Amino acid sequence: MQSRSSIGSIVSANVRLTDVMSHLSTTKPRVVICRNLGPDVMPLLEGRSDVEVVVWPEDSSCDRAWLLEQVNGAAGVLLMFPEKADKSLFEAAGPNLRVVSTMSVGYEHIDLTELTNRGVKLGYTPDVLTDAVADVTVMLALMAGRNAGSTIDLVQSGQWPKFRWAPFAFCGPQISTLPSSPERTVGFLGFGRISQATLKRLIPFGITSCIYTASPNSPPTHERDSAILSQYPTLKTLRRVDSDELARSSDVLFVLAPGGESTKHLINEEFLRKMKKHSVLVNASRGTLVDSDALAKALKEGWIWGAGLDVVEGEPNITLDHPLVKEPRCIILPHIGSASIETRIDMATLAVNNLLAGVFGEEMPAQLKV
Ligand code: DGY
Numbered sequence: 001m002q003s004r005s006s007i008g009s010i011v012s013a014n015v016r017l018t019d020v021m022s023h024l025s026t027t028k029p030r031v032v033i034c035r036n037l038g039p040d041v042m043p044l045l046e047g048r049s050d051v052e053v054v055v056w057p058e059d060s061s062c063d064r065a066w067l068l069e070q071v072n073g074a075a076g077v078l079l080m081f082p083e084k085a086d087k088s089l090f091e092a093a094g095p096n097l098r099v100v101s102t103m104s105v106g107y108e109h110i111d112l113t114e115l116t117n118r119g120v121k122l123g124y125t126p127d128v129l130t131d132a133v134a135d136v137t138v139m140l141a142l143m144a145g146r147n148a149g150s151t152i153d154l155v156q157s158g159q160w161p162k163f164r165w166a167p168f169a170f171c172g173p174q175i176s177t178l179p180s181s182p183e184r185t186v187g188f189l190g191f192g193r194i195s196q197a198t199l200k201r202l203i204p205f206g207i208t209s210c211i212y213t214a215s216p217n218s219p220p221t222h223e224r225d226s227a228i229l230s231q232y233p234t235l236k237t238l239r240r241v242d243s244d245e246l247a248r249s250s251d252v253l254f255v256l257a258p259g260g261e262s263t264k265h266l267i268n269e270e271f272l273r274k275m276k277k278h279s280v281l282v283n284a285s286r287g288t289l290v291d292s293d294a295l296a297k298a299l300k301e302g303w304i305w306g307a308g309l310d311v312v313e314g315e316p317n318i319t320l321d322h323p324l325v326k327e328p329r330c331i332i333l334p335h336i337g338s339a340s341i342e343t344r345i346d347m348a349t350l351a352v353n354n355l356l357a358g359v360f361g362e363e364m365p366a367q368l369k370v
Helices: 005-012 017-025 042-046 064-070 087-093 112-117 130-145 148-156 193-205 222-231 243-249 269-274 292-300 341-359
Strands: 030-033 052-055 076-079 099-102 121-123 185-189 209-213 237-240 252-255 280-283 306-309 330-332
Touching: 030 341, 042 052, 042 341, 064 087, 076 341, 087 112, 099 341, 121 341, 130 148, 130 193, 130 252, 130 280, 130 306, 130 330, 130 341, 148 330, 185 193, 185 243, 209 243, 222 237, 243 269, 269 292, 292 306, 292 330
Parallel strands: 030 052, 030 076, 076 099, 099 121, 185 209, 185 252, 209 237, 252 280, 280 306, 306 330
Antiparallel strands: none
16 A cells, blocks of 8 residues: 555655656555455455555544645545545545445435546445345334333433332333234335345334325336335235324334435424324434424423434534434434444445446446446
8 A cells, every 4th residue: 555645755755756657657646535444355365466555544534724735636436425525625636536335325424526527437335235224223213112221221320220210110002013013114214225234124013004205306116116015915914104294193203314404304293283192203314304493392292202313414513412412212323224243244334335437438337426
């Protein structure tokens, strides 16, 4: 691995201009990697003799000033969703930049207009994280419904010895169906890959009905839905509905849609007021979809039962005085939906492969067609 400072030292040494020119003409394309990707993935880069690899040297978020300096003249940059690829980054990179590779399925942190205007390609990591995120999504629904926050807190604060077991203490709504309660409707705001993988996990719970909303621009989905229905004989209905029906009919509502301005605060006070009192809201996509103040009010005033969030608007600056952190029926995880060892290795591998393919003008394994 070669550090940028090696170029700097060549230029600053008192060498002949022709030496500098000859060095520059043989310079390999440089790629900037915003985090160390670990021992399973870094060899894919370190083993290459045809690229110069620059890696943020610390075990922490990449420093912005470092990134803007290193990206100057680079052919590719591999980043994650906390690092913004905005105008300042594209300007700092200059015309050599061929590819931005993000180790994420979401790409709200990339300025797509700047990217396309400059003819830069974008690689991302769909599919490989679907199962990991769907696992956490179901976990959040169970945790929020069954009071995991308060009950774990009881044990960890040493209060269990004082707790008097009581028939209905810490009870919450059950997701799985029972003979006495045979109908359950799950709702999805957005019904893409992760939603469908979540539904698959919920079918054995006896879910009888699934409703969802989708972007108004998305094509008709009858054929896909018939195929899903025939896959799960116990699922009686699968329907695209409007937002009003989604709010009123869901026992558990999963928010799994892209972030950005067009979906900002789709879950707001008006929506939450329509929801069932025993319903649970789960958000494992982007914090901006949910109005945090409205959700905190909904939980405090009992419009809904509980919430499970892997993402919160304004993250990571979510401190103890945040209204949602104060709500005992709100489970909050620090955006770890895809954080299984296997999935993160797959995501990092895909991000590296996208990067290298983009730099060398080859077909990228997962290019976002902007
Ligand atoms: C993604 O990939 O967009 C996730 O939110 C980060 O793991």
